[in-house]
Amino acid sequence: MESAVGRSRIEELAGRALEVRRDVIRMTYTAGSGHPGGSLSVTDLVTALMFAELRIDPANPNWPDRDRLVLSKGHAAPALYSAMALRGFLPRDELLSLRRIGSRLQGHVDRNKLPGIEASTGCLGQGVGMAVGMALDGRLAGRSGRVYTIIGDGECQAGLTWEALMAGGHYRLDNLVVILDRNRFETDGATEDIMGIEPITDKFRAFRYETLDIDGHDLGAILAAFDHARATRGRPTAIVARTVKGKGVSFMENQFAYHGKPPTKTEAERALIELGTTL
Amino acid sequence: MAAARTESLRDAYGQTLVEIGRSDPGVVVLDADLSGSTRTALFGKQFPDRFFNVGVMEPTMMTMAAGLALGGRTVYASTFAIFAAGQAYNAVRQSICYNHANVKIVATHGGLLVGGDGGTHQMLEDVGLMRGLPGMSVIVPADGPTTRAATRAVAEFDGPAYIRLTRENLPTVTDGTFALGRAGELRGGSDLTLIAVGALVARALEVAEELHKVGVEARVLDFASIKPFDEKALLRAARDTGAILTLEEHTVLTGLGALVASTTSETYPVPIRRLGVPDVFGESGEPWALLDRFGLSKERALEEAWELLRMRGKVQ
Ligand SMILES: Cc1ncc(C[n+]2csc(CCOP(=O)(O)OP(=O)(O)O)c2C)c(N)n1
Numbered sequence: 375m376e377s378a379v380g381r382s383r384i385e386e387l388a389g390r391a392l393e394v395r396r397d398v399i400r401m402t403y404t405a406g407s408g409h410p411g412g413s414l415s416v417t418d419l420v421t422a423l424m425f426a427e428l429r430i431d432p433a434n435p436n437w438p439d440r441d442r443l444v445l446s447k448g449h450a451a452p453a454l455y456s457a458m459a460l461r462g463f464l465p466r467d468e469l470l471s472l473r474r475i476g477s478r479l480q481g482h483v484d485r486n487k488l489p490g491i492e493a494s495t496g497c498l499g500q501g502v503g504m505a506v507g508m509a510l511d512g513r514l515a516g517r518s519g520r521v522y523t524i525i526g527d528g529e530c531q532a533g534l535t536w537e538a539l540m541a542g543g544h545y546r547l548d549n550l551v552v553i554l555d556r557n558r559f560e561t562d563g564a565t566e567d568i569m570g571i572e573p574i575t576d577k578f579r580a581f582r583y584e585t586l587d588i589d590g591h592d593l594g595a596i597l598a599a600f601d602h603a604r605a606t607r608g609r610p611t612a613i614v615a616r617t618v619k620g621k622g623v624s625f626m627e628n629q630f631a632y633h634g635k636p637p638t639k640t641e642a643e644r645a646l647i648e649l650g651t652t653l
Numbered sequence: 654m655a656a657a658r659t660e661s662l663r664d665a666y667g668q669t670l671v672e673i674g675r676s677d678p679g680v681v682v683l684d685a686d687l688s689g690s691t692r693t694a695l696f697g698k699q700f701p702d703r704f705f706n707v708g709v710m711e712p713t714m715m716t717m718a719a720g721l722a723l724g725g726r727t728v729y730a731s732t733f734a735i736f737a738a739g740q741a742y743n744a745v746r747q748s749i750c751y752n753h754a755n756v757k758i759v760a761t762h763g764g765l766l767v768g769g770d771g772g773t774h775q776m777l778e779d780v781g782l783m784r785g786l787p788g789m790s791v792i793v794p795a796d797g798p799t800t801r802a803a804t805r806a807v808a809e810f811d812g813p814a815y816i817r818l819t820r821e822n823l824p825t826v827t828d829g830t831f832a833l834g835r836a837g838e839l840r841g842g843s844d845l846t847l848i849a850v851g852a853l854v855a856r857a858l859e860v861a862e863e864l865h866k867v868g869v870e871a872r873v874l875d876f877a878s879i880k881p882f883d884e885k886a887l888l889r890a891a892r893d894t895g896a897i898l899t900l901e902e903h904t905v906l907t908g909l910g911a912l913v914a915s916t917t918s919e920t921y922p923v924p925i926r927r928l929g930v931p932d933v934f935g936e937s938g939e940p941w942a943l944l945d946r947f948g949l950s951k952e953r954a955l956e957e958a959w960e961l962l963r964m965r966g967k968v969q
Contacts (some may be wrong), residue, residue, distance in 0.1 A: 496773030570709030
């Protein structure tokens, strides 16, 4: 049973997520390139992290005890940039500089350009390993900060991902949370047609993860999963978040064509109408 | 020059693969979840039984390609250059090159012209990495016709090859008579030699045209075949013109410029200038504007050319 306070918190998060989805469309349209599909699928997860879970301080992005987020699927950068802007890490009017020469908003997130980005990514398979390293570092230093990483399901085909997951399980990193954006598609089609990753929850369990299976667009379920992870001792948590690629824009949903293709002007206008606004 | 026809090198590759697939029923093609971009999807559509899109696992794609080739097949494997030469480097080194497996790696999206994806995806080190591998042939086509010819040429011999393609469409600058180990002389001249690969061959021709307007005749060599490379043409260029400018969309540390400078220093030392990406990573931006930002503009090339001419005492 949700309290009235809980409900209003979820509503507030949903409002932020809607803003992020609008930004993703505007940013990729303006840039003329980028990855709308996989940005829209992680939007609710990123928004929940940014506004309800991560202990971070935009005024002091390098605060040692902060929580850390590694966006392993670095091509979902537009969603993260937008959520970071809403959270105060950068001015919102900077968002439309995505992918322009000299911009801090590189096509794939870049820690040397934008404060608040914990690790530069873009080549899939490397985020979990960096997150494991950060979690080990935190444990060695006795810091309370937790480490979160978001990976893609196509990314689960990469051997590097499983090597790093194995290390996280082996070292019993209970300060590590791996979130799988299970949107069922990669660049060329459905993961299960190209190179099947199922049974994915069994795989995480076999790799010694406390494994949760949730609707990745249900903000209440996302927050509950984070609570569960925080209460888990002696092993890392894996959250298999069932999502929809292109979520929120009807003609992009479950269409892998929009993996790496920005909307045209007409498409952007249509998308923004669906999202209750205009270009 | 201005109205030259431009063409997608990736289309040229994909279409040629289909033709090769028709004439050789044993040929197999692999890709790693980028088949739409690399154009191997064209082959996959025609020959689904001989096409393996393995997903995001580039090192394993290369080891599988080696396994398929060790049974006697010709195998083509494609992905972006950053993943083919970067992510999968040691799989290419051991499973393919050390085994001398008959795998033809055709890597698209080499260099800065990748554009918006940024520095993580702009592979600037692949030519150096690949030409350092014993037994590996390395080809960087400048246009569609050379891409078609090179895609066929690598099937003619048994052993590994790496072809680096550019994402952007490029103007046709050659007649497509590519031969492994031979440089293409695209313009005659004896005041200076411009040696280029890939997208910068067209730029070298523009520079030569500018120089011609003021009475300087530059020879232009297309070094598409970087390994094996045309040592005779290089020596002739050094002897005949006495100065060489190299142009490449790659780090100057290990690419064409490094090859030309180290070779001529042992055979016939002449002043050399290397135009390439300095020792930095790329970044996001509009593809052609990035060439200017990283020092590969026509103006910079001209400055380097004039500097060489001054060093040779050919101008004041
Ligand atoms: C190592 C590596 N190989 C290939 C790519 C190119 N690429 C970018 S996104 C992508 C598909 C990834 O699929 P998934 O992880 O499911 O991402 P999502 O659908 O969530 O966007 C590919 C192949 C890459 N970035 N890194």
